[in-house]
Amino acid sequence: MKISKEEVLHVAKLARLSFSEKEIGLFTHQLNQILIYMEKLNEVDTSKIEPTYHALEITNVFREDDIKPSLDKEKVLSNAPKKDRDMIVVPRVI
Amino acid sequence: MKYEAVIGLEVHAQLLTDSKIFCSCSTKFGAPPNTHVCPICMGMPGVLPVLNKKVLEYALKMALATHCKIAPYSVFARKNYFYPDLPKGYQISQYELPLAEDGYIEIEVDGKKKRIGITRIHMEEDAGKLIHDPYRPLSYVDFNRTGVPLIEIVSKPDIRTPEEAVAYLKMLRSILRYLEICDGNMEEGSLRCDANISLRPLGSSEFGVKTELKNMNSFRHVERALSYEIERQKSILESGGRIVQETRLWDETKGITRSMRGKEEAHDYRYFPDPDLVPIVIDKDWIEEIKRGLPELPSEKKRRFISQYNLPPYDAEVLTSSKSLSEYFEETLKEYNRPKVVSNWIMSELLRQLNKDKKEVTECLIRPKDLAGLLKMIEEGTISGKIAKSVFEEMYMTGKTAKEIVKEKGLVQITDETALRGMAKGILDRYPNQVKEYKGGKKKLLGFFIGQIMKETKGKANPQLVNKIFKELLDEE
Ligand SMILES: [Zn+2]
Numbered sequence: 001m002k003i004s005k006e007e008v009l010h011v012a013k014l015a016r017l018s019f020s021e022k023e024i025g026l027f028t029h030q031l032n033q034i035l036i037y038m039e040k041l042n043e044v045d046t047s048k049i050e051p052t053y054h055a056l057e058i059t060n061v062f063r064e065d066d067i068k069p070s071l072d073k074e075k076v077l078s079n080a081p082k083k084d085r086d087m088i089v090v091p092r093v094i
Numbered sequence: 095m096k097y098e099a100v101i102g103l104e105v106h107a108q109l110l111t112d113s114k115i116f117c118s119c120s121t122k123f124g125a126p127p128n129t130h131v132c133p134i135c136m137g138m139p140g141v142l143p144v145l146n147k148k149v150l151e152y153a154l155k156m157a158l159a160t161h162c163k164i165a166p167y168s169v170f171a172r173k174n175y176f177y178p179d180l181p182k183g184y185q186i187s188q189y190e191l192p193l194a195e196d197g198y199i200e201i202e203v204d205g206k207k208k209r210i211g212i213t214r215i216h217m218e219e220d221a222g223k224l225i226h227d228p229y230r231p232l233s234y235v236d237f238n239r240t241g242v243p244l245i246e247i248v249s250k251p252d253i254r255t256p257e258e259a260v261a262y263l264k265m266l267r268s269i270l271r272y273l274e275i276c277d278g279n280m281e282e283g284s285l286r287c288d289a290n291i292s293l294r295p296l297g298s299s300e301f302g303v304k305t306e307l308k309n310m311n312s313f314r315h316v317e318r319a320l321s322y323e324i325e326r327q328k329s330i331l332e333s334g335g336r337i338v339q340e341t342r343l344w345d346e347t348k349g350i351t352r353s354m355r356g357k358e359e360a361h362d363y364r365y366f367p368d369p370d371l372v373p374i375v376i377d378k379d380w381i382e383e384i385k386r387g388l389p390e391l392p393s394e395k396k397r398r399f400i401s402q403y404n405l406p407p408y409d410a411e412v413l414t415s416s417k418s419l420s421e422y423f424e425e426t427l428k429e430y431n432r433p434k435v436v437s438n439w440i441m442s443e444l445l446r447q448l449n450k451d452k453k454e455v456t457e458c459l460i461r462p463k464d465l466a467g468l469l470k471m472i473e474e475g476t477i478s479g480k481i482a483k484s485v486f487e488e489m490y491m492t493g494k495t496a497k498e499i500v501k502e503k504g505l506v507q508i509t510d511e512t513a514l515r516g517m518a519k520g521i522l523d524r525y526p527n528q529v530k531e532y533k534g535g536k537k538k539l540l541g542f543f544i545g546q547i548m549k550e551t552k553g554k555a556n557p558q559l560v561n562k563i564f565k566e567l568l569d570e571e
Pocket residue numbers: 070114117118119130131132133134135136241
């Protein structure tokens with residue numbers, strides 16, 4: 001087993017997701033399959049290879065410090081399920 | 095047992111750019127809610143963040159000013175967590191391969207110099223702002239601050255006392271302000287400080303269990319929170335208890351730190367390199383270019399003020415605490431080159447007024463050359479030092495020059511010896527008993543006579559001259 005049921009529950013919690021007992025079993029199985037497949041990479045000798053931090057070869061892409069118009073407030077708020085005084089309303093977190 | 099505190103600070107500084115770190119929204123403070131927001135800072139699918147070059151330049155300035163090593167290759171990473179002020183579900187920050195590492199700054203506490211190490215400096219984006227409803231279980235989200243550029247400066251655990259922590263923080267703020275990359279306002283949150291603190295038996299080199307302190311919004315809060323936490327941990331350890339590793343919030347009204355336990359998941363941010371942002375490569379030429387552009391920094395300027403102007407270290411410290419104050423001092427010297435006199439006036443009269451009004455020297459109505467003008471009038475004997483103080487206050491309130499005020503109010507010092515002698519004679523005639531007592535040995539009464547003439551002239555009589563005249567009159571017979 002590459003990943004335990006407890007680890008799957010932990011990751012689910014961090015992602016704010018909840019599952020049925022049946023789903024947990026299914027995802028644990030599927031994630032294990034994926035991780036076992038990824039394990040194949042360990043068969044390659046990478047001891048002399050620098051870790052890759054980025055898939056692209058490009059570096060140093062910048063923009064100048066210029067202000068451009070932001071989005072219309074109506075559009076900003078259009079996806080919010082609840083709003084009040086131009087702010088998005090969420091359940092209290094503290 | 096004697097304990098020693100081990101303290102490390104994590105400081106976040108908001109950078110003074112016009113636009114956000116990865117998009118072109120304005121960073122201006124105080125705009126109506128959710129008006130400085132776009133698909134990029136809201137984290138809409140399919141958008142592409144691009145780094146603001148000025149953010150990188152500012153971060154490099156700070157890194158070089160604090161003697162850090164610049165990474166030749168650095169990358170952005172995603173820090174994943176869910177919170178309503180974080181629209182993307184991750185904060186773009188740096189984790190492995192930060193921009194700069196392993197620097198230091200020098201602080202001074204009780205005349206003792208000490209080097210405080212800096213572990214790393216990295217760039218990241220700020221989160222939005224949450225306003226909590228006081229009555230209902232609701233919070234309101236304003237995303238204007240989302241994506242405002244920050245640098246995080248992490249110190250090594252080299253700090254041992256709350257005083258050192260404050261000195262370190264003040265020095266960082268001073269450097270940030272000299273570089274003109276952050277306004278350093280702790281109350282408004284453009285400079286924020288979290289602290290890690292643990293205790294260990296004095297002489298031990300191991301680390302104890304630490305707590306993390308948050309919610310300290312001024313230098314005073316930092317000092318009080320750390321002092322409180324040292325006492326709290328000490329009493330737990332002394333009674334055989336154990337410190338729990340946790341985050342604690344400083345409560346300024348109650349003067350205590352409170353546990354945030356239960357509110358917080360174990361840190362598990364699952365950092366990974368951000369595929370949207372390409373790596374940053376800094377070569378030697380670029381580092382040299384930034385270095386050449388650095389201004390004289392507070393510690394160098396302090397050393398120069400001591401050697402060039404022969405000032406006491408305390409004066410030099412105060413005068414170089416802000417760039418604008420040090421410039422005010424040197425501007426004044428251009429017109430009136432007596433450093434210690436100028437320093438005295440700035441440190442006592444000027445700073446007293448400015449501190450009282452919570453103003454910066456840049457907002458002061460007295461221009462450096464006007465202060466110089468006032469000091470010249472004292473030196474030339476046109477006004478007395480005492481009158482000068484009230485002229486100074488008038489200058490501070492109105493922005494008028496000393497000359498204008500002295501002329502308007504007729505404050506020119508009386509140095510006409512014949513006139514003063516006449517007045518002095520009149521006073522002695524009016525107080526025959528005091529004259530008798532004086533002659534009988536009560537020499538302290540000289541002050542009384544001088545006081546009388548000062549009253550009559552509204553303080554305008556030249557004090558040295560008056561002193562001389564009375565002595566002559568009283569001692570001649
Ligand atoms: Zn934006």
